[in-house]
Amino acid sequence: MIETANDNKPLKVGLLGCGVVGTEVVRILTEQADHLAARVGARLEIAGIAVRRPGRARDIAVDPALITTDAQALVSRGDLDLVIEVIGGLEPARSLILTALEHGASVVTANKALLAEDGPTLFAAAEKYERDLYFEAAVAGAIPILRPLRESLAGDDVIRVMGIVNGTTNYILDKMDTTGAGFDEALEEAQALGYAEADPTADIEGFDAAAKAALLASLAFHTRVSIADVHREGITEVSATDIASAREMGCVVKSLAICELDETTDSVSARVYPAMIPLTHPLASVRDAYNAVFVESKAAGRLMFYGRGAGGAPTASAVLGDLVSAARNRLKGVPGVGESSYTQRSVRPMGDAMTRYHVSLDVADKAGVLAAVAQAFAEHDVSIQTVRQEGRGSDAELVVVTHTATDAALAATVDALRDMDIVREVSSVMRVEGE
């Protein structure tokens, strides 16, 4: 039974884009109209849907009169209360969002690339026009993570965010781990199943995760981090051997988006790369295309948020949650919590990040090899945690795991090892995180 005893006028919603996510948004807005009205306090009425190809078959029944190809005209109408942007990309999304805000609509977007590139411009416009700009769907899909960071943890101090925020790469690495497949084979399978795009660059080279890392770092540390500030490494060079090495040391390889606060220098680090994490870490059990974000804060301690990071319905869930919030705020006449960047913390270069390395070396079978290798680490002030020697004779391999050091010192050590005569090849280098 639904009580909808409200006399509020319906709120008009404009939708930009009607692909996989947009279709789900329309479906929920239609099927759940009564429930949404009861939760908001007014009905949410679709006032227009801007699409590129109006003739395209869609899975939902939409009044053809609502469809338009003129997105700019839709957001300029002036009677929209709420605009949902699920087109993606930088332009025309940016202009459309700015126009919508200027004409008095609050905006909900899933556009991580745009926000990570030019968020401050958009946030400033939202503040100027006293409207909401919400984007929960931009990071980790259905998982509520941005609102908890912005509101639930607003009285706490977040010190680290570590996330599996790209489902495609998690699927590929999980397949490599469970089946022993190589990268190319796992990528092909992900493409066949629709988990990876025909052009997988944004996912496998870490651009998608880097955009999300920028948004997470900005919110967690109350500062401005753009995608250009994020150190980025893809997963294309992760080999079946790396995965096997991880297993041997009780770890699994995950592509991680890591955001850290360094309190001594009051600066932040934001980086994306594949790394080994211990099987005992909560993130290690995140399988298939699932996402999870691990948060450490001073008072709350360790938190983890887990769920589906992509897909039409999960993303629509996040969009609709934002839409209900923005709609409630429109009825109250005041926007919700905006972006907070009061700390203006600087972003540390990757070389200053503290991490650990797992290094595999193909070495000559000579007396004194271990001593020489250990000396190379010591010369760079890198302390060794474990050394394991595998094989014998001409196939000797040394596996070194270091203690924590700066990434610059670790990288310089690896360079030095490459120059050593007794080192035939540095066969694998991977960071170790999560301890």
Place this chain on the structure above:
Amino acid sequence: MIETANDNKPLKVGLLGCGVVGTEVVRILTEQADHLAARVGARLEIAGIAVRRPGRARDIAVDPALITTDAQALVSRGDLDLVIEVIGGLEPARSLILTALEHGASVVTANKALLAEDGPTLFAAAEKYERDLYFEAAVAGAIPILRPLRESLAGDDVIRVMGIVNGTTNYILDKMDTTGAGFDEALEEAQALGYAEADPTADIEGFDAAAKAALLASLAFHTRVSIADVHREGITEVSATDIASAREMGCVVKSLAICELDETTDSVSARVYPAMIPLTHPLASVRDAYNAVFVESKAAGRLMFYGRGAGGAPTASAVLGDLVSAARNRLKGVPGVGESSYTQRSVRPMGDAMTRYHVSLDVADKAGVLAAVAQAFAEHDVSIQTVRQEGRGSDAELVVVTHTATDAALAATVDALRDMDIVREVSSVMRVEGE
């Protein structure tokens, strides 16, 4: 660097109770004052702290002039913007919260017992006086779960919430699982470590979890569920044998708070009991005194929220998050999202809940025993998933796992089994959840 370019007057905060949580709240309010001011837009000033024993030594430096034993006078002052209630219990907490709201303060509380008993009275008062009543800390401590349910998932339809929401019982069951200890031994260890109180009744008999289940069900399903509506079973009868049986079928025993929506009847179920869940379920890996809440919704799919469910600092994190939100709303002059109970869904009796049973039977060693037992299940329309026979001769034991059936049918089957001559004893009955 902290920018605090605001001219807003400080907001006055009254604190009711200064025990473990209250002390942490004061510490954070003091140490993080500049950061909190920047996030809120005004300074948060402690205006008074009501305690029972003013002479008690505390871990923090508090201006003695702020301490009072007259809590009623503090909340009646009329100049408080925000009141934090961390006294616990029904009275005087209820009267103090009502008085605080009446005198214009928004209230943040961690009081699950009071809210689960008499939430509607408090929510009505908050609505009447246009103030916030926030209680994130009441369920699962530091884990942001109420705000995600109330806001992030407001555009989605939650169909199930399944939580490990009591750290004490999770610690005890985890110890029994990992060490083979019996219940009494594990409880003693929990008490020695401070995870269980001297009088552990509220935890081990499920009262604490039942209060949380009522709050979770109310928020998830937009209805009113009180603690009296929650079916409750404690963990005191869980034996080492039950734990071992769970292991044998690839499960682990957890005390679960389960809230379900039955769409056919538009009714909800809320219940707390120990149950076996598969080791592959995300909740199975929640160890020690950690909490986690698993949420299934139509669009988002499966989500999980994980973290510390108790303790001074984690609870203070949740309290401060609410305080910042309520403070921001005070500055805007409008309260945030209140409680939504527009559906007025009925609560189903436990007998109607759909579940599965794991039943161990000590049976006579005669031909036809299995057929007779199977017949008893069939007569109650309960379908058997697996039967395993263990031992031989006079020690024969049958372990039956059923398919899903109503709890009433399953319970009636067990009663019938107890009456059968060939069944010497029903040695263990436990529900199976999470598939």
